[in-house]
Amino acid sequence: MASLGIENSMADGKAKRGKPSRLAPNYWPFVLPSLLVVSAVIVFPWLFTLWMSVNSWTLGQPRTFIGFANFVRLAQDMRFWESLWHTTTYTALSVVLPLFFGTLAALVFDAKFPFRGLLRGVFVMPMMATPVAVALVWTMMFHPQLGVLNYMLSFIGVGPQEWIYNQFTVIPSLVLVETWQWTPLVMLIVLGGLAAVPREPYESAEIDGANAWQKFRYLTMPMIAPFLMIAVIIRSIDAIKSFDIIYAMTQGGPGTASETINIYLYNTAFAYYDIGYGSAMAVVFFLIIIALSFVLLMVRQRAQWSDMEDR
Amino acid sequence: MTTSIMKPTRRSFLAASAALGGAAMLGGRPASAAVDWKRFAGKTLNVNLVKSPRSETLIKYLPEFESLTGMKVNAEATPEQQQRQKTVIELSTGKPSFDVVHLSYHVQKRQFEKGNWLADISGFLKDPSLTDPSLTEGDFAEAGLLFAKDAKGVLRSLPFSVDYWIVYWNKDLFEKKGLSYPTTFEEMVAAAEKITDPSSNTYGFVARGLKNANTPVWTSLMLGYGAAPIGADGKVNTTSKEAVEAAKLYQRLMTKAAPPGVSGFNWAEAQSAFLQGKIGMWFDGVGFAPPIEDPQKSRVVGKTGYGVMPKGPVAQASGTFGDGLGVVEASANKEAAYLFCQWAISHDMGARLLQAGAGVPFRQSILSDPKVREGVKMPGAWLDAVAGSGKISKLALPVVIPVTEFRDIYGVALTNMIGGADPETELKNATAQFEPVLARSEG
Amino acid sequence: MTSRIIREKTLDQVGLLFVAFVMVSPVILFFLWMISLSLKYEIDNGAYPPILIPETFAWSNYAKVFEENNFLLYFWNSVLVTGSATLLALIIGVPSGYGIARLKAEKSAVVIMIARMTPGLSFLIPLFLLFQWTGLIGTLWPQIIIHLVVTVPIVVWIMIGYFETTPMELEEAASIDGATPWQVFRMVALPIAKPGIVVSFILALISRGTTSSSA
Numbered sequence: 014m015a016s017l018g019i020e021n022s023m024a025d026g027k028a029k030r031g032k033p034s035r036l037a038p039n040y041w042p043f044v045l046p047s048l049l050v051v052s053a054v055i056v057f058p059w060l061f062t063l064w065m066s067v068n069s070w071t072l073g074q075p076r077t078f079i080g081f082a083n084f085v086r087l088a089q090d091m092r093f094w095e096s097l098w099h100t101t102t103y104t105a106l107s108v109v110l111p112l113f114f115g116t117l118a119a120l121v122f123d124a125k126f127p128f129r130g131l132l133r134g135v136f137v138m139p140m141m142a143t144p145v146a147v148a149l150v151w152t153m154m155f156h157p158q159l160g161v162l163n164y165m166l167s168f169i170g171v172g173p174q175e176w177i178y179n180q181f182t183v184i185p186s187l188v189l190v191e192t193w194q195w196t197p198l199v200m201l202i203v204l205g206g207l208a209a210v211p212r213e214p215y216e217s218a219e220i221d222g223a224n225a226w227q228k229f230r231y232l233t234m235p236m237i238a239p240f241l242m243i244a245v246i247i248r249s250i251d252a253i254k255s256f257d258i259i260y261a262m263t264q265g266g267p268g269t270a271s272e273t274i275n276i277y278l279y280n281t282a283f284a285y286y287d288i289g290y291g292s293a294m295a296v297v298f299f300l301i302i303i304a305l306s307f308v309l310l311m312v313r314q315r316a317q318w319s320d321m322e323d324r
Numbered sequence: 325m326t327t328s329i330m331k332p333t334r335r336s337f338l339a340a341s342a343a344l345g346g347a348a349m350l351g352g353r354p355a356s357a358a359v360d361w362k363r364f365a366g367k368t369l370n371v372n373l374v375k376s377p378r379s380e381t382l383i384k385y386l387p388e389f390e391s392l393t394g395m396k397v398n399a400e401a402t403p404e405q406q407q408r409q410k411t412v413i414e415l416s417t418g419k420p421s422f423d424v425v426h427l428s429y430h431v432q433k434r435q436f437e438k439g440n441w442l443a444d445i446s447g448f449l450k451d452p453s454l455t456d457p458s459l460t461e462g463d464f465a466e467a468g469l470l471f472a473k474d475a476k477g478v479l480r481s482l483p484f485s486v487d488y489w490i491v492y493w494n495k496d497l498f499e500k501k502g503l504s505y506p507t508t509f510e511e512m513v514a515a516a517e518k519i520t521d522p523s524s525n526t527y528g529f530v531a532r533g534l535k536n537a538n539t540p541v542w543t544s545l546m547l548g549y550g551a552a553p554i555g556a557d558g559k560v561n562t563t564s565k566e567a568v569e570a571a572k573l574y575q576r577l578m579t580k581a582a583p584p585g586v587s588g589f590n591w592a593e594a595q596s597a598f599l600q601g602k603i604g605m606w607f608d609g610v611g612f613a614p615p616i617e618d619p620q621k622s623r624v625v626g627k628t629g630y631g632v633m634p635k636g637p638v639a640q641a642s643g644t645f646g647d648g649l650g651v652v653e654a655s656a657n658k659e660a661a662y663l664f665c666q667w668a669i670s671h672d673m674g675a676r677l678l679q680a681g682a683g684v685p686f687r688q689s690i691l692s693d694p695k696v697r698e699g700v701k702m703p704g705a706w707l708d709a710v711a712g713s714g715k716i717s718k719l720a721l722p723v724v725i726p727v728t729e730f731r732d733i734y735g736v737a738l739t740n741m742i743g744g745a746d747p748e749t750e751l752k753n754a755t756a757q758f759e760p761v762l763a764r765s766e767g
Numbered sequence: 768m769t770s771r772i773i774r775e776k777t778l779d780q781v782g783l784l785f786v787a788f789v790m791v792s793p794v795i796l797f798f799l800w801m802i803s804l805s806l807k808y809e810i811d812n813g814a815y816p817p818i819l820i821p822e823t824f825a826w827s828n829y830a831k832v833f834e835e836n837n838f839l840l841y842f843w844n845s846v847l848v849t850g851s852a853t854l855l856a857l858i859i860g861v862p863s864g865y866g867i868a869r870l871k872a873e874k875s876a877v878v879i880m881i882a883r884m885t886p887g888l889s890f891l892i893p894l895f896l897l898f899q900w901t902g903l904i905g906t907l908w909p910q911i912i913i914h915l916v917v918t919v920p921i922v923v924w925i926m927i928g929y930f931e932t933t934p935m936e937l938e939e940a941a942s943i944d945g946a947t948p949w950q951v952f953r954m955v956a957l958p959i960a961k962p963g964i965v966v967s968f969i970l971a972l973i974s975r976g977t978t979s980s981s982a
Binding site: 039040041042043044046047048050051054055057058059061062114117118121122124125126127128129132135136138139146150151153154156158159160161164193250254256275278279282283288292295298299302303306 | 779780781783784786787788790791793794795797798800801804812813814815816817859860862863865866867869870872875878879881882883884885886887888889890891892893894896897912913915916919920923948949952
């Protein structure tokens with residue numbers, strides 16, 4: 014769809030070039046450099062990936078054309094389906110939890126209280142830490158025998174947990190790290206939204222005797238909804254592609270308990286050197302991401318329409 | 325080359341004396357005037373290494389090689405996984421950016437052979453103008469030659485450092501329970517279970533439980549039952565009685581005597597637990613003596629025993645892994661690159677490796693040299709464990725292309741076993757998964 | 768009456784401060800522990816019960832960072848890469864945002880956004896081959912170019928928003944006076960959009976590519 018549009022407008026651009034008209038200035042030269050750069054860096058890799066996905070090619074061995082066999086293999090690959098499930102739960106949790114805590118944090122930091130600036134500054138620090146450092150320190154804190162988290166739990170009478178070292182707790186533990194790191198991002202986005210909220214409706218609501226929850230539900234929520242939507246979109250696309258933290262902390266383990274599509278894709282291409290199969294996986298993964306963003310954008314547009322109708 | 329020996333010119337004479345000087349710097353051994361170390365003076369070599377104590381030793385002494393040969397060496401050392409990816413991708417494009425490559429035999433041997441990525445250096449080894457007479461095939465431990473030669477017996481690399489798996493044991497914990505170092509698998513299990521006491525956070529045994537990393541533990545145990553995961557006939561042997569028994573032993577040790585969360589342990593987690601004195605026995609590669617004996621890192625300095633792998637029901641065998649240095653087939657400086665490999669595995673460099681505990685050279689003449697042994701900074705028991713393991717050394721991973729898939733698939737099965745799954749069923753499932761992978765890549 | 772309101776307000780403030788402190792505590796815990804780990808010898812890092820403040824500090828850990836890993840070189844390289852990727856992204860992306868806003872060519876914007884959504888891992892091998900053919904391997908260019916994939920879309924998207932809101936009248940007047948599109952952009956549109964350039968500069972600077980770690 015999008016590509017068709019581009020071709021048409023490119024053709025327009027070509028037709029117009031060379032005869033500048035005062036009424037309709039030619040803007041394509043402005044756009045071309047970035048389209049060229051992005052195409053050079055994206056289009057070639059994509060053609061390459063598409064071509065490889067219909068080939069059988071392991072590095073160091075000859076390449077053969079095999080049609081859609083890679084995709085058939087993918088459909089029957091239990092490990093792929095499992096990784097799809099892991100990706101789904103990981104992404105869902107990594108969107109919902111930061112969204113919840115981030116909104117909460119934004120509401121708190123929107124109010125006035127002493128040391129607000131300082132605490133807010135501290136709160137956004139995780140965003141700036143590099144994934145490698147984050148993974149390293151959390152991994153040490155999670156150590157089931159020597160970790161500081163189990164030590165702290167022992168004070169409140171909770172027995173040692175296995176955190177990322179157990180197949181049932183590994184995804185929640187990783188999400189904990191993801192939430193810790195990215196809640197501030199949601200907080201910042203929502204805080205920006207809250208800043209634009211007018212004061213008057215609250216005053217009249219208070220006169221009408223509305224309680225805090227009602228004020229939040231019927232006044233704040235609708236006004237910050239577009240910002241929440243932006244946060245959901247950014248978070249979803251980042252979480253579904255999450256790689257650094259998972260790979261550095263568990264490499265997809267224990268077993269394959271935290272192997273997401275991105276990790277499995279990485280293993281296939283760079284540990285097994287199975288470029289053909291890995292490319293097929295990349296194609297499917299990309300389609301999933303496109304589908305997800307499409308759904309999110311649709312939801313966003315619908316939300317905007319319903320807002321308009323409400324008004 | 326030979327001509328220059330017959331008719332010495334002023335230049336080759338100078339070169340030879342420079343080589344003498346260089347060799348003298350290498351430790352004062354009588355140098356063979358025949359090797360013309362300066363022959364490629366002025367050339368630049370690119371060397372791609374795995375980041376490890378072994379490559380660090382090489383890089384530390386690199387200036388010696390540069391002044392010996394007059395060559396310039398760009399050595400790059402990157403962490404293992406990155407290095408493997410980078411070298412494999414570059415080699416498969418046919419235009420690698422390096423002349424010398426560091427490879428892990430137990431993972432990459434077949435892959436490199438099938439890709440034809442390494443130069444045939446058999447001829448270089450026999451050429452007295454390129455090879456010091458002390459370096460002969462017979463000097464390498466048997467496993468080294470098995471690793472370095474391809475299926476047709478052509479030498480493709482020089483064996484650099486060998487890794488035997490040994491048992492590190494905490495003497496204090498053993499003493500407290502009145503135990504001595506086990507000599508058989510049965511005794512090992514019994515000792516591990518006796519030492520285990522969750523109430524004091526003490527466990528009898530630890531080894532890698534994390535998928536992929538854990539597979540060599542199981543295959544090493546399997547050697548004690550007299551079996552290998554893939555037979556000499558190339559048939560997958562992983563549902564055999566021996567394989568199942570070894571898996572059951574792994575399961576028992578890792579569930580009854582190992583710390584909680586062990587299914588996510590790689591060597592790093594195992595190491596930190598052992599260094600804190602919380603573990604009776606730790607089964608892993610031979611290279612961990614330096615951290616164990618470092619008071620800044622360890623609470624078990626001087627309290628650690630180093631044991632050869634106990635005897636299994638059928639055999640006593642030490643799982644063996646290793647790495648080598650190869651000259652890249654696509655390199656334009658094959659002979660110069662070969663000189664670098666030769667220097668890296670030379671008597672003096674090997675001695676330095678061993679003495680720092682950074683690695684164990686494949687060359688017997690280094691291990692048996694009393695002068696070298698004297699200089700070893702690690703405890704005598706460690707050196708004994710190394711020598712003892714050398715005598716019962718057996719390759720512990722199958723020599724196939726999809727080694728990583730092998731390790732991943734069976735690694736998941738082993739992790740499941742730690743979670744309580746039945747070894748026989750798990751192995752059956754894993755074998756069903758692995759067989760087609762093997763067929764695809766070797767076929 | 769007023770004293771009650773004041774008391775309630777202080778109570779509210781104390782409550783908020785408390786809640787905020789609870790929210791910030793995981794952050795403090797992490798960074799305290801990180802600093803502690805960086806100042807301890809390995810023997811204390813694995814100690815159980817954990818040690819927060821060791822008896823002897825391992826200041827040498829920091830010296831090692833600088834000595835062993837060519838830290839300064841890596842640091843300088845990453846400054847070069849991020850810096851040039853950000854500048855290039857502005858040079859390419861700001862005019863693009865302008866062009867797309869004026870053309871109302873939202874579909875090109877979508878194409879540029881797709882670049883951001885593509886799983887970074889699928890770039891690596893083809894781009895490696897591309898860089899090898901062009902002889903760029905071994906230079907910093909591959910890293911800069913990979914960064915551009917992330918930074919250009921950010922700049923373009925933010926700039927579209929800014930140029931869409933700037934008034935057209937001035938531009939139209941300028942072009943009637945005979946200014947070329949480039950002059951209009953340079954003299955009229957660009958100065959108005961300065962705040963947008965600052966925002967996209969900052970965002971492009973802090974955004975990390977998903978591929979940066981593996982490239």
